[in-house]
Amino acid sequence: MAETKILVVAIDFGSSGAGYAFSFAYQYKNNPLDISTSVWNNGNGPLQAKIPAVLLFDPDKKFHSFGFKAEDKYEELLNTNKADQWYFLKGFKMQLYSAVNAGEDIRVDFELLDVGGKRISAKAVFSAAIGFLKDHFIQQMHWRKLGTVEDDIFWVVSVPSIWNDSAKQFMRESAEKVGIQGDKFIMVYEPEAASIYARLLSVDKFVGNNGAVILKAFDPGRKFIVVDAGGGTVDISAQQVLENGELKIIHRECGGPWGGECINKQFVNMLKELFGKEVMKQFKNKHGDDFLQLQRDFEVKKKMYRVEDEESLTIRMPLSLIELFLDIKQSDVQTAIASSRFDETVRLKRDKLSIAGSLVETFFSETIRNIIDEVVFIFKNERCSDVSAIMMAGGFSEADTLQHTIKKQFQSLEIFIPLDGSLSVLKGAVIYGHNPNVVSSRVCNYTYGVGVAMKFDPSIHDPGKKIYRRGIEMCNNLFNVLFEIDEEVHIGQTKSIDVVSYFLSDDKYGPLEWRFMISTKKDPFYTTDESCMKHGSIIVSPPNEMWPEFVEGQIFLKIAGTELIGTFVNRKTMKETSVRFEFLPSINKNPERKRLFDPFFLDI
Structure with a gap:
């Protein structure tokens, strides 16, 4: 409860x-x-x-x-x-x-x-x-x-x-x-x-007429996909309704940076190509208020644009942009359009820019293709082969172009939008x-475990990882798996391992660290494998400012909603030390840093 x-x-x-x-x-x-x-x-x-x-x-x-x-x-x-x-x-x-x-x-x-x-x-x-x-x-x-x-x-x-x-x-x-x-x-x-x-x-409360089918999408046992299309990202989740009405996540969360802002980027890129980089740079710097208003206007227009009507998208061009182009280029915009690759798809009449439907659709094409491909990828998973409906949510889901393409691509499924x-x-x-328990289970995005040392076995262990503890040969950096990638886990579910730490006289005063690890592989062997990354640590201070010769304990890993909680329990003192993981870097180990996102999408 x-x-x-x-x-x-x-x-x-x-x-x-x-x-x-x-x-x-x-x-x-x-x-x-x-x-x-x-x-x-x-x-x-x-x-x-x-x-x-x-x-x-x-x-x-x-x-x-x-x-x-x-x-x-x-x-x-x-x-x-x-x-x-x-x-x-x-x-x-x-x-x-x-x-x-x-x-x-x-x-x-x-x-x-x-x-x-x-x-x-x-x-x-x-x-x-x-x-x-x-x-x-x-x-x-x-x-x-x-x-x-x-x-x-x-x-x-x-x-x-x-x-x-x-x-x-x-x-x-x-x-x-x-x-x-x-x-x-x-x-x-x-x-x-x-x-x-x-x-x-x-x-x-839904868009569409087939209400009976919509209600059946939430019947116990039914499976459906949620496409949450926002401005920046699109999140896609496959879910199943349980007998008690709770939701079960049946596939790892998917998605990417394919939100509505991608369409805005294509529009601005068209303007940059049409008017020129220098004109757009000065327009942004000198008439920023007009630039902001132009973006707002396009945001409204792109949602209202209907593919089936095959009409042009018409948007008001700020007079400041038109005049700036004339001052810098010493030519009018109509002449520039006629000599560009947009001569058949763009028209300017007074301050109204008309963009042909065929060009507007190219603004959407790559973004929507990424979304479609991701949904198709989910359907290939055996847990999701019998999904019967797609629900669309988020601001970008209001765009008629996205709705139309989803319905056309997945004609056998019921598509509904609140x-x-x-x-x-x-x-x-x-x-x-x-009631956080309304989502009763999820699927692990990674394999989770703890870095440990165990007695060295020359038949399976790398000699380069051999260490000595109290004269005993041990293998360091072993990955002790607790939860596997793609494993279904329930909220509150906990797994544990027994651990022992030995202390020499010169390290009895320092803190004890247990490392939680993740991997993109199901069965990683060493924590140093290419697929593995550090997920977080439990730092435990010594009791009475000094450790005994050895400490026995247990490490617990608990599924806590959208987070994980790691806990170390000292078996002698029964003292608990817990942590919510403070860091999970990207698995991509490429040291090259990408340039940060420019909110105005102008490479200037």
């Missing part, structure tokens, strides 16, 4: 927006879907449940504002030529993913790039984002007189399922920096949160916070 939380608040921020949602224990008990969301007013238009996930820091790198206020202030700075000294951040969540994949060491901190290429602490940015949403909710809680205190709140932050533990640990530490304590905080994978929410919806797909992750995260 899950522990009752008085109030659960979920935070979600990504390229498509940021916000929070919440519900009390009594609401969850009576109706799990009785969830309130944040409400924002940009001063021009209807109220919104999410705001732009952008931050502004002043010249001293102190947090200034978030969301609409950050955008408005930055446009003001651009118009008064004062923006160069400030730090405007967007796409920062994707930068964390890119940094980990590039092999950046993020254990303590690393640097993000703002839109102008200036560097700023990543931890300062992430903690400011979490802190802003946290403080905004608490202010609303006091203003509404909700009758609770801050200590009653249990916090949930949604994260992409393709993040490894280093990224998740970074998020945890960023939350702790703004006062969210570890025992009041958990993370949930975004595609899991989406399905947790969607399985409770009534038929009329009407409030962009909020399904946020609301599902609240439900997960009330």
